[in-house]
Amino acid sequence: MPHPISRRALLRATTASAALAGMAPLAPLHAAPRAAPAAAPLTHNRAPLAPQPFQPLPTGAIRPAGWLRRQLEIQARGMGGRLDETWPDVGANSGWLGGTGESWERGPYFLDGLLPLAWQLDDAALKAKAQRFVEWTLASQRPDGMFGPASNDDWWPRMVMLKALTQYHELTGDPRVLRLMSAYFAHQLKALPARPLKDWGKFRWQDQVVSVVWLYNRTGDAGLLELAALLKRQGYDWQGLFADYPYRTKTSKRAIGLDRPDVPGEVPEGLRDPALSVHGVNNAQALKASPVWSVVSGDAADRAAIRRQLGALDRYHGLPIGIYSADEHLAGRSPSQGVELCAIVEAMYSLEQALAITGDPALADRIERLAYNALPATFTDDMWAHQYDQQPNQVRCVHGPGPWTTNGPESNMFGLEPHFGCCTANFHQGWPKLTTHLWMASADGGLAATLYAPCTVETRVGDVPVALRQETDYPFRHTVAITLEPERPVAFPLRLRVPGWAERATVTVNGQEQPAKAAQGFVRLDRTWRRGDRVELAFASLPRAVRSAEGWTSFEDGALVFALPVEERWSTLRPRGLTADYEVRPASDWAVAVAPGAAIERVERAVGPVPFSRRSPAVVLTTTAYPVSGWAIVDGAAAPPPESPTVSGAARPVTLMPYAAPKLRVTAFPTMAIPTAQT
């Protein structure tokens, strides 16, 4: 429940958000708009698939700009572009390059993010790295249609490779992709009855349905709809699970059979489904299950089911950063529980798909909450080290016991592959796919600004090439400027999302204020767009103190969550090739409480070279905190915030940073019982 904030903060925030006139003038576009590649036409759902309000633009149509480009460049200079040079699992001996090394999911995971990164940055060296995996994969197909490393016939890693290949086709138009997919899907239709989905593939079937639908929209082969139905039948019934949700508390090892000393680490046969259905990454992938299936079924109830799914996960396992706890399994609501990096990027991708299918703007708010908080939080500034599990209240990252459901002693350390290497291979898709989904095509022939970050877009409306440039320091600021550059005047509806947190939106076109009444979360502008038309958006909003059901307080402004930075003492545990594994210990007190009603000031600073860094936070909040006694480390982490904190010292002003900036932090605070006087 939001708390009132001071009048001073209100005035400042309102003035800042409305100050469009103060925005820097736009430089003209550098280059004349280029036509979108002929290889990447807009593709809408082919009958009998259900129409959807938005369709993602082909990969490559949207390029990062401003701070987002800097973030992708950091990824490319870090593990994102150089992982293969220091981690054999995606190196030259990968099974997905014809070698004898790792032949399961890691090569496809890496490629799934490397491909869009390489093309979005137009980086020839990265493109060449990605191309090697593509070439080997395309050449690996056998006469029966199966492809990939012969040493491993699991359906699951192929589901990931299909996600990569569909992007590659959108980027290049390479016809070999359609041939490989057609032959493989024909093979699967024959082979699945005798060799059905199991384990990961069974719980992640919806990821393959995305690729099956993608191909059906290009070929119209009716066998593909049969295959989609077969995958659904053999796959786990996620929608049924959430109809009456049974998993309402932190998963115990016992509940999933991991407490048996006779078979350590092995989930017994009878508990495999329960274990996989409380698995954090499976749940993240499953967020797309009902919407994706609704495209095939045409059933509005399927499309709407994601709301119940998210509602149950929030209610029983929700963290203050827009996702549930899952360290490895669903872990309840304590802000000291962790969430795995794979779950963050898979939830983002699922929600990007679900946003296109449902048009639900609340899903866009959630994508931004993940992308602008949880995603960057779990990396060092240079993206050369990451965590397996991040915690909202993270006051030490040290080898040893933790409060985890089932994860091990390295789970929240920063490094090359802390705990397990899946996240090392899989994180790459996070930023590039966010970029891909910033704008979408609408079913009525228009364009929609679905997520906000600086970017350029090259696409078509009908047969007219349209370029646009979106300039903004969102989420650090609440204003966005869009310059349209159609090759010739063209009429189409332009939809602009109004974030759920915005109290009010102001929209101008060429300086003229427009009626900004949002319908289903989008303001719609219908007009003939001409070269140089400029749309400006401002979202009025105030910093907020948010109380959880447990009474904990966290702080938000726009799409950003804020946290108290704890002083960090970093030490190298061991070198790991081009990177290292690190521990981080606290060097300042973190046990503080906040009072309801305290004033919150919002202060904007320059957006630094590393967008989410504690060295140069682009916006901070200041408020008042009170030292408390009795809030201590338990089981290697901060105990849940005490219900009735005991104040042990004088109030002091504190500066809160965007959640992702400090790697040691407090995000959910104990709340004092008595409100302080308004200042």
Ligand SMILES: [Zn+2]
């Ligand atoms: Zn992982």
